[in-house]
Amino acid sequence: MSSTTVQAKYEIKDPTLAPKGKQRIEWAGREMPVLRQIQERFAQEKPFDGIRLIACCHVTTETAHLAIALKAGGADAILIASNPLSTQDDVAASLVVDYGIPVFAMKGEDTATYLRHVEIALDHRPNIIIDDGSDVTATLVKNRQHQIPEIIGTTEETTTGIVRLRAMFNDGKLTFPAMNVNDADTKHFFDNRYGTGQSTLDGIIRATNVLLAGKNVVVVGYGWCGKGSALRARGLGANVIVTEVDPVRAIEAVMDGFRVMPMEQAASLGDLFITVTGNKHVIRGEHFDVMKDGAMVCNSGHFDIEIDLKDLAERSTEIKEVRNFTQQYKLKNGKSVVVLGEGRLINLAAAEGHPSAVMDMSFANQAMACEYLVKNKGKLEPGLHSIPQDVDQEIARLKLKAMGIAIDTLTSEQIEYMNSWTVGTD
Template sequence: MVATPTKINYDIKDINLAGVGKQRIEWAAREMPVLAQITERFRQEKPFAGIRLVACCHVTTETANLAIALQAGGADAILIASNPLSTQDDVAACLVKDYGIPVFAIKGEDNATYHRHVQTALDHKPNIIIDDGSDVVATLVKERQHQLADLIGTTEETTTGIVRLEAMFKDGVLTFPAMNVNDAETKHFFDNRYGTGQSTLDGIIRATNVLLAGKNLVVAGYGWCGKGVAMRGRGLGANVIVTEINPVKAIEAAMDGFRVMPMAEAATIGDVFVTVTGNKHIIREEHFAVMKDGAMVCNSGHFDIEIDLEALKTLSTEIKEVRNFTQQYILKNGKSVIVIGEGRLVNLAAAEGHPSAVMDMSFANQALACEYLVKNKETLQPGIHSIPTEVDQEIAALKLQGMGINIDSLTPEQIEYMNSWTVGT
């Protein structure tokens, strides 16, 4: 454990919550064997010695274990929240008090505070940025061009953030390497599908105590996150409806056994709505106007723009808090719409985010992506880079080892067959 420095700058809710946070961080670590092995290697090798690192992430128990790993590797790291409602205040307190890691994150912080923390992060003059949603990177490019010379690169693990990085590259402003952690197989196949699938429904149930069995659950978007929500919703007995704009994904959803229709049609029959698209205004004024009385809407995409809450406000005569993280909008037509988690990430606003076992692989990718940037800083070109296949395979092998699972390996005969064109059937 690292002793707290005599003076450390931070902005958290309450340092006295550290004891509870420490217990929860250690509990999460039990389910994160891959990151634990990486942390131990980092502690020996110090790959980040002399590196200033900023992490803009959801401040959870799992993120805490990533921050501890980076610190063990020698990083001069600070942590800020990537979403105003995703911070676990006890975790933030523990990182400050017990590990001496500066944290700038408060659950429920307003937008002004959030943007101030982004500026604080950039004041650290980072060499590496771990970003969720690319807010820190975008702010750096727009407002602090003079600091770009210090930047080795960035890592991004959200679909939303990758979309923004691709737009930056297209516009010619991505002048540094960016590691696409989101598309690593050991990330999106598991984190997006199993993590988002379970934690989204966990958030809905914690906030509302609603029985999903027999309900019409509308899932907007059938990417890996949407697939996870739909799969878990069906497992709980919901009648799942998928809305899509991509014909291939729509066919896939249909062949997976889900009903597929436009949102305008789904809006009239849905009981619970979940948006997971990475786009804006998926549920709009015309959809609210035709919803059932008491329909519930929530979002599990990164930013709070998928549900057009401003339009909902204009349709409403009253807004009241009916449960924690649950607001009832009374519409002018006499019906009501329930919004969970203020339209922000419901799994973090109303629950604890992804299970630790899933984030073990995601954060292993983050840690190794940062190491890859440092090791290859002289040769990596500006642009978006995939996680090397060998890193993906290493993480998967370590995860299997941690789960006590063994697999087969190819025989010499099989290797020869797969590498030869002269051997037929």
């Protein structure tokens, strides 16, 4: 079946991949008990009846469970890809064929196709946008002002997306509520640190099959994603170097036992570079010039702009693919630099993204954030809103319950002591 003949309904690579996708979606569900409990409640309460929703996310087995939960809650939802290399075509097929959820995503789609999918999503006239990097929200704000009155709100789960939303608000352009899912404790403490940490190294190893023990691994940025990547690289025996622009994070990296230095110095030492900043061109021309022959660079931050690939190409005499998701740039100085995953998210380009267990909490936050927006329609001011603490705590409780772990509760005496300044030591 040609995707172009059914473009109005969905656009995927191959519907016949659905059986494999369904099997993989079901496997991921074994590790997603929190979202399963939320889905069961949504199916009974139908909080999204009459709500049009679009989700711009990595189309993976984990995202599938978020989409299924939202549909169970009554949402008229469609899904597009937030990254052209992260789409799992079998999952996209299963969502369309087995679950009746319209998907517009194909692994390897070009920029023009991605932008067309963004427009298709906005043609759905959404009331709620689930975004990953704020591309859809930014397109709405720039080009579709007439649709803003229909928007209840948006949710965002990436650091880059939150930065962009803050900039929109400061410029007076964000005139509706946006839920800051990224900064929920049950998101960034776990998803960014443990999810990114493990899946980044997984993607690197799948793409290269190199031994990391004994290698100099340069982690560019020491936010939660950087902390996770540095921790896991050290666990595999790497000598980890951290580069930072934030003095507080730099001190933290030092006290966590890592070497900290400017990129100018680290560039000549690294065997492998991992960018996790969310910023632009943190590895660029002057760094490529001094890198070791065969140095590998990859990105696990957000967009594919952290590594200046245009500059690298201009310094090269030859570019060739040496393995899947592995391109070797032959520099004019005779050395080579190896780029993994075309500079896109290596954990999704060459591997399967975060383990289901951590995305369980991240997508639980997304689902609960959407419900919060609907319940508080017309009551929230424009701008960024944090996930309410009771929602964050409930997600953690559900996770612990699913893991069979019990914790203590405060006694009435302890509650009084913690909440009163008149109760002191006896």
